[in-house]
Amino acid sequence: MTATVPPKAPTFLGLPTAPRGVGHLRGDQSFPDAARGALRDGQLRANLGHATSTIRGKRAGVVAELPDWGQLREAGRALKAATMARLDDHLEELERQVTARGGVVHWARDANEANEIVTRLVQATGTSEVVKVKSMATQEIGLNEALEAAGLDVFETDLAELIVQLGEDKPSHILVPAIHKNRAEIREIFARTIPGVDPDLTDDPRQLAMAARTHLRERFLRARVAVSGANFAVAETGTLTVVESEGNGRMCLTLPETLITVMGIEKVVPTWRDLEVFLQLLPRSSTGERMNPYTSTWAGVTPGDGPQEFHLVLLDNGRTAVLADEVGREALHCIRCSACLNVCPVYERAGGHSYGSVYPGPIGAVLSPMLTGVEDNASLPFASSLCGACYDVCPVAIDIPSILVHLRAEHVEAQERPTAEAVAFRGLAKVMSHPRLWHLAQRASRLGRLIARGKPTLPNALPPPVSSWTRSRDLPTPPKETFVESWVREHGS
């Protein structure tokens, strides 16, 4: 068998981005092409509209409860910035502490290396089954596919991830990955794929959740290896943290003999005390709860309690390339709460799949292109109206709109030949810097009034290149006279 070797992914300042051909950071289509299909799906839009507005309301309620939300948010931002400025030191300290408490630390340059490490660790235990806690990092690197390719059975245990896995689907939201499915669709997936499921299963969410409980219970009790991600890792103590709701995380972190945690290097925080900030910011921003049902922390191995073998895989996969971008590095502060998805007018309409990456929504529109190199996700920085709602809700105050603009500029600069847009703007610049040309152009635009036939906007069906604007936007009919003309008429020149 010959494997096709994908062309090497680009580098940023000589630092490699996430490699091609592995993982889920790149879509098959550009954002506008993928979104076109999603926009036609009425069911999807109804599901998304309901979900995002519900979580928005809950988040706003519990955030308003805290009189010091602004101070917590600023502390969260500053903590992340300070951590990144000494990231190497904190990672080395984390390694020392985890090792001192009986854990084994592995380093992975990219997705391929991380997948190889985890596969090797699982195989060394002699088991063929792996239970998994929902984790963005392992989705990013395509770990499930790698483990399955090695002949291992992987069981996602978060309810939404289970729905996605059984439906052979892709997650569409960071927090609630099956948000695009409604109860009837989920019932159909369960009835079709869960062996021995009650044929009278209804689409009541409680019944569906109980079917998942029954399906996974035996697996938890016999599992010998679990794979998790991590929300935070405390450098000074080597304490790992997983935040969850269902208890599937606790099952995976507690019952198996071996635990393998895959964590992006940006998840480290310097001190235990720092969690007093993040454990307030994250649940309220994420699920809109004062606190999520379960938060587990552990440092290395505890005799007589939980896994007796613990491996921590520290993953780069393009993160150092993001760190090298002085404007964009703020995206590494993300704590994966998904508040920015829920407020984004573009996400609400286009849905998570349109972004083509496991990181959808506003944060995905900046993080994915930086992890892969902008040219591998060139349409994503444009998948935004720059309204700024994402910045307002971000619990660590990531200035997403500024990074989007920065990446758009980077994409434009990367073009070897001028684009139609660049040519148009160059022409416009010329016209606008010559008063005579500008007045001529304004007068010429009045021809548009003929096409409009008295309507306030021009028709959609105009010939190219104007059609690339009018296909999805209204072009107002030019006024009878320009501002300057009416000024001259009323006030004299």
Next chain:
Amino acid sequence: MSAREEVLSRVRQALGADRTPPEEVVRDYRLTDGRPAGAPALLELLVDRVEDYRATVLRCAPAEVGATVRAALDQGLGSGWSAGDVVVAPGLAEDWRPAGCDVDDDRPAVQLADRAASVTAVAVAVAETGTLVLDGSPACGRRALSLLPDCLVCVVTADQVVGSVPEGLARLDPLRPLTMVSGPSATSDIELQRVEGVHGPRTLLVVLAG
């Protein structure tokens, strides 16, 4: 170059030789709730927040914990339960334990799944978020004990109740395996409709003494 050296050298390269010094973190958020641990208003706040998660709180005098634990088990399991249905943390105070019930030992953790209910103490409770923290000490038991039985009874004493998250974390040892519990296991993955009890205990009962 090993992966470790390479990743660290990439970090150093990304930050540059003249990296900006880390900015100072200002902690001007509330470090305390302002009320001392166990203040009556904090106990009421804890009750309100825990019940908001659809857990049940039973309040009692410090001397009545044993009887209240039994009352909690009546609620969680129905009045027909027997001592064999219940397993308690090894360090749980003698007079809090239902008579004759099983004490967790070094049996394989998965065997705890056979029990209907478990009883543990907590290390600290945070009123503002309705959070109980178990720290793996003998009184709280190992993590599987508060996970596998379908009904969990936690005994909280008034002096363990603090107002805010920062106060709670300051009382904890980050080297111990900690479990922070805020209500029963729950999911909102299907149309955002909350369902209590997925993989963790479906029923959470809190005995608040004092």
